[in-house]
Amino acid sequence: MEILNYAFMQRALLAAVLVGITAPAIGIYLVQRRQALMGDGIGHVAMTGVGLGFLLTWSPVWMATLVSVLGAVLMELIRWYGKTRGDIALAMLFYGGMAGGVMFINLAPGGSNANLTSYLFGSLSTVSESDVTAICLLAAFVVLVTVGLRRQLFAVSQDEEFARVTGLPVRALNLLTAVTAAVTVTVAMRVVGLLLVSALMVVPVAAAQQLTRSFAATFAISVALGVSVTIGGTVTSYYQDVPPGATIVLLTIGAFILLSLLAAPLARRRARALAAAQPAADPAECKIPATRGAADEVGV
Amino acid sequence: MSDESVISLRGVRAELGSRPVLRGIDLTVRRGQVVALLGANGSGKSTAVRTIIGQVPVTGGEIELFGTPRRRFRDWARVGYVPQRTTAAGGVPATVTEVVSSGRLSRARFGVLRKADHEAVRRALDLVGMADRAKDSVNALSGGQHQRVLIARALAAEPELLIMDEPMAGVDLASQEVLAQTLRAQVAAGATVLLVLHELGPLEPLIDRAVVLRDGCVLHDGPPPEAVGQHALPGHDHVHPHAPAGAEPIRTGLLS
Ligand SMILES: Nc1ncnc2c1ncn2[C@@H]1O[C@H](COP(=O)(O)OP(=O)(O)OP(=O)(O)O)[C@@H](O)[C@H]1O
Ligand SMILES: [Mg+2]
Numbered sequence: 001m002e003i004l005n006y007a008f009m010q011r012a013l014l015a016a017v018l019v020g021i022t023a024p025a026i027g028i029y030l031v032q033r034r035q036a037l038m039g040d041g042i043g044h045v046a047m048t049g050v051g052l053g054f055l056l057t058w059s060p061v062w063m064a065t066l067v068s069v070l071g072a073v074l075m076e077l078i079r080w081y082g083k084t085r086g087d088i089a090l091a092m093l094f095y096g097g098m099a100g101g102v103m104f105i106n107l108a109p110g111g112s113n114a115n116l117t118s119y120l121f122g123s124l125s126t127v128s129e130s131d132v133t134a135i136c137l138l139a140a141f142v143v144l145v146t147v148g149l150r151r152q153l154f155a156v157s158q159d160e161e162f163a164r165v166t167g168l169p170v171r172a173l174n175l176l177t178a179v180t181a182a183v184t185v186t187v188a189m190r191v192v193g194l195l196l197v198s199a200l201m202v203v204p205v206a207a208a209q210q211l212t213r214s215f216a217a218t219f220a221i222s223v224a225l226g227v228s229v230t231i232g233g234t235v236t237s238y239y240q241d242v243p244p245g246a247t248i249v250l251l252t253i254g255a256f257i258l259l260s261l262l263a264a265p266l267a268r269r270r271a272r273a274l275a276a277a278q279p280a281a282d283p284a285e286c287k288i289p290a291t292r293g294a295a296d297e298v299g300v
Numbered sequence: 301m302s303d304e305s306v307i308s309l310r311g312v313r314a315e316l317g318s319r320p321v322l323r324g325i326d327l328t329v330r331r332g333q334v335v336a337l338l339g340a341n342g343s344g345k346s347t348a349v350r351t352i353i354g355q356v357p358v359t360g361g362e363i364e365l366f367g368t369p370r371r372r373f374r375d376w377a378r379v380g381y382v383p384q385r386t387t388a389a390g391g392v393p394a395t396v397t398e399v400v401s402s403g404r405l406s407r408a409r410f411g412v413l414r415k416a417d418h419e420a421v422r423r424a425l426d427l428v429g430m431a432d433r434a435k436d437s438v439n440a441l442s443g444g445q446h447q448r449v450l451i452a453r454a455l456a457a458e459p460e461l462l463i464m465d466e467p468m469a470g471v472d473l474a475s476q477e478v479l480a481q482t483l484r485a486q487v488a489a490g491a492t493v494l495l496v497l498h499e500l501g502p503l504e505p506l507i508d509r510a511v512v513l514r515d516g517c518v519l520h521d522g523p524p525p526e527a528v529g530q531h532a533l534p535g536h537d538h539v540h541p542h543a544p545a546g547a548e549p550i551r552t553g554l555l556s
Contacts, residue, residue, distance in 0.1 A: 032392040151411040155402035158390045161383050162453070165353050165463075166406040167376030205392065213437040215394040 003238055011132045012124040012234055012244075018139040019188045019200065020230035024222035025146040026184045027201030029177055032157040032215075038075070038178070039198035042185045044094040045071030046194050047101025049186075050119045054108040060119065061134045065186040071097060072178035080171070122193035122245030124234060131190055138187045145180045153177060154215060191230065192245040199249045200226060207256035210263040225255055304331045304367065306461050306492045307352060312361035314351050321347045323516040324361065334483075334493040334506050336524060339513035345496045346384050348513065349465050353381055366461075377406040380459035382450050384466045384496070393437045396449050400424055403456035424455040427482045429475065443470040451479065455486075462486065464495040468503070476502045500524060
């Protein structure tokens with residue numbers, strides 16, 4: 001494969017695979033706790049980090065990690081202590097984060113919104129050696145948390161109140177989920193961009209759900225799907241000269257539609273197989289006694 | 301031994317949305333007792349239960365679990381909890397086994413479930429009669445089946461204390477009988493139970509004491525309401541198993 005001869009493509013593909021694994025791996029817990037848009041919120045906050053990185057001439061990836069982790073912790077705190085209008089506080093955080101990014105990057109010497117664009121929509125070809133190192137370290141952390149603590153995170157995301165009674169450190173696990181989501185956002189930032197990050201966290205999980213009944217299977221299929229679309233999107237963008245982030249997201253949505261269409265016939269086949277396995281168990285239709293017996297005769 | 305209080309609330313107050321919901325509740329459940337918490341909708345039953353498990357912060361009073369102040373209580377494997385719920389389904393499909401397994405986490409080290417843990421999960425599913433649905437998604441269950449899964453989840457840790465908030469809501473009579481049997485076996489094995497109920501139903505013979513709440517205050521603490529009228533009749537002289545507060549409750553039949 002000639003595509004692998006270029007160092008920049010090797011880096012791009014490695015980054016793409018890591019994003020394909022990590023985004024659905026943490027996304028599944030966000031979807032489970034019905035915070036599917038949390039990734040989007042963190043993405044907006046991360047913009048301030050990128051802007052600050054340019055202003056202070058620090059690595060934008062590490063700066064974005066720092067700021068989005070702080071933003072995620074703040075969101076979690078708002079969820080605890082927030083009174084009635086938690087949504088308004090969150091909205092302020094989203095838009096404040098975006099405005100902060102634009103402001104800082106324009107204050108930076110020689111900076112303009114053009115620098116921001118590669119972070120907003122992803123820019124695989126400019127992924128540097130040091131970016132790859134950062135992405136690998138962060139991805140390792142995300143995998144460690146989402147796989148190593150899967151039972152704890154499952155319990156807390158399924159039913160927080162019950163999890164407390166099993167003695168799990170609920171607040172710490174919630175914070176860890178938020179921080180891991182923030183880290184994933186910065187891992188994915190260079191590949192799909194901050195504005196499209198959330199799609200990779202949510203859509204593969206939604207697509208996998210069309211086929212599955214268990215959490216474990218949903219996890220496995222959504223990660224497999226994530227890796228397929230990120231590799232597919234990266235390769236396509238190389239040959240067709242289309243933006244990788246958008247390609248990946250469109251492929252993911254395509255997979256979702258395909259699996260939704262497949263789901264109904266698959267479920268029907270599964271039901272038929274089940275019925276064949278235990279024939280007399282439940283007939284498909286209710287049986288009404290066909291013949292009228294003597295007991296049905298009504299005397300006049 | 302049976303004098304040991306497993307749950308003890310003294311003057312517990314709690315607020316929700318800065319409105320007082322509990323206004324000084326006293327409640328003691330001793331080892332081996334089955335106590336029903338009764339009261340109208342909104343009387344504070346769920347709130348009382350949720351202060352015990354630490355889900356609702358208290359604004360006054362003291363709570364002890366197994367003789368330890370609740371703040372310092374860490375031994376959660378001894379407690380099984382069934383929340384009042386219409387559904388336990390999250391945003392991602394999960395099987396009955398997966399949900400019930402999370403009830404076993406309190407006994408598992410670092411969240412690793414061993415063979416014995418998986419067996420305990422299977423036993424819990426058997427107890428509520430849901431073993432045949434173990435691999436089904438909880439999203440595909442009826443309300444009553446769902447409730448039985450939540451009960452199995454609480455039983456999975458093999459707790460000494462069961463706290464159940466309306467465990468029979470939406471469960472058909474036949475399944476209620478099954479669950480009553482299950483509970484009877486748990487009590488016979490030494491379990492202590494605090495349940496929120498609206499009707500005593502098939503559980504009636506199990507219940508030692510009823511505590512009735514009204515507007516966040518304890519209105520009645522003693523024999524279950526049904527018994528009150530009959531046993532309050534003059535000339536009623538047999539030794540009632542539900543002795544007045546402070547005295548040792550006399551157990552009949554259930555415990556050896
Ligand atoms: N989150 C909340 N914020 C404010 N008030 C609340 C909240 N939850 C419950 N309340 C109020 O607290 C009171 C007690 O509620 P609680 O859930 O303890 O009642 P309950 O006795 O369990 O009723 P039910 O039989 O309907 O389950 C009610 O008046 C209710 O309006
Ligand atoms: Mg209630």
